Amino acid sequence: MFNSIPPVTRNIIILNVIVFVVTGFLLPQYGGILAAYYPFSPNFRSWQIITHMFMHGGYMHIIFNMFTLFSFGPILERSLGEKKYLILYFLSGLGAFFLFNLWNFYEVQQLSTELVNANFNIADVFMKSDLSKFNYNPELFVSNEKAYNLYEALTTPMVGASGAIFGVVAAFATLYPDAKIGIMFIPIPMKVKYVLPVVVIGSIYLGVSGNGGGIAHLAHVGGAIVGFILARIWRKHLYRFN
Template sequence: MVEYLAAFYPFSPYFHSWQIITHMFMHGSIMHILFNMMTLFSFGPILEQTLGDKKYLILYFVSGLGAFFLFNAWNFVEVQSISRELQELGFNMNAYLSGANVNLSGNEDSILRQRELIGSLKAIMYTPMVGASGAIFGVVAGFATLYPDSKIGIMFIPVPIKVKYLLPIIVVGSVYLGVSGNGGGIAHLAHVGGALVGWLLARIWKKHLYRFN
């Protein structure tokens, strides 16, 4: 089902519009879905009780959409950069994108570089994004916005940490890993997109939560 339900780059031949939603229900492994569901179970019920069912669902799914769009916005930037460099090396990008067979030309170093760039381009075009992590990062960010002084325990850290300190560290780390290309197969910028949406919605709604109490 990966070809149809995972989220491919919007300009990939495998992309379908429904994937912006269905990718949230796909996961790469049993551990992936277990970790996501444990995190959701830890933060979700409190946030749902505070926001109410409708706002909670909106935050969850819009955070998932934010994850998809930020991740692919960066993919678009990378594709443009790769395409520009390939064209500078004499590679016929238009013919390649139309499906034609394009021969590599130039000296040995140029050909090696073109092959490397084409490999990076194919990785973006044909590697899908899966998982609810973006939506769940939105839930965690929403929780941190409404309950910033709550302390949580993290594995390997002996003392509880307030979420208002922990979340920014995670977000900054995710930005670095996503932009530097050291993500290890994890869509770190999707996490950032989800967290930004969750933070923004919770910040807006926070002003009105206790308005009538």
């Protein structure tokens, strides 16, 4: 059955599983440098823009992501062709990284301004956030909530293929809006054109409100926006070229 999956989707799944096993069990010390940190954090490296898409935070995270990709990816890959599908996947992942960190930038700037106005030395927070020189220790700033939050923003990485996969799902919803999908706890299949907007609105609320529970909800939104835009552009020529 696995061999029947189109090559790009199959290889993305294989690569995600390999990276999960290597960084989770064989070489865990490399996990920190492959996850994506805030771009102005001392922990950020340029390659993280791509490598974070193949990192996952646990078994359920990777299982859910790969199952979703397995469910929607093959149809899109066959419809768009391998080249467009690959472009869709990685641009959606980049869109996820961009939107998530655009909001991070707003929050970090706000925290930094408030700390400077309170005569707090934010350079000390940035210096001690360098995980190549210091161990992760949020208790350093636990006495100051804003300094603690700034430290967390600089030392907490984003991982996962969710942003790229949200782009795939959004593209699927754009090209096949009347397709019905099953959702947990809802016994009746629903059209994807109704499900996706609800999920995106919910993700925006959770991401902006700070009630995300450690999930990068705005990354999902960024990926979905890119997937929607690309699918709208390609939809006009889909059947002409494929």
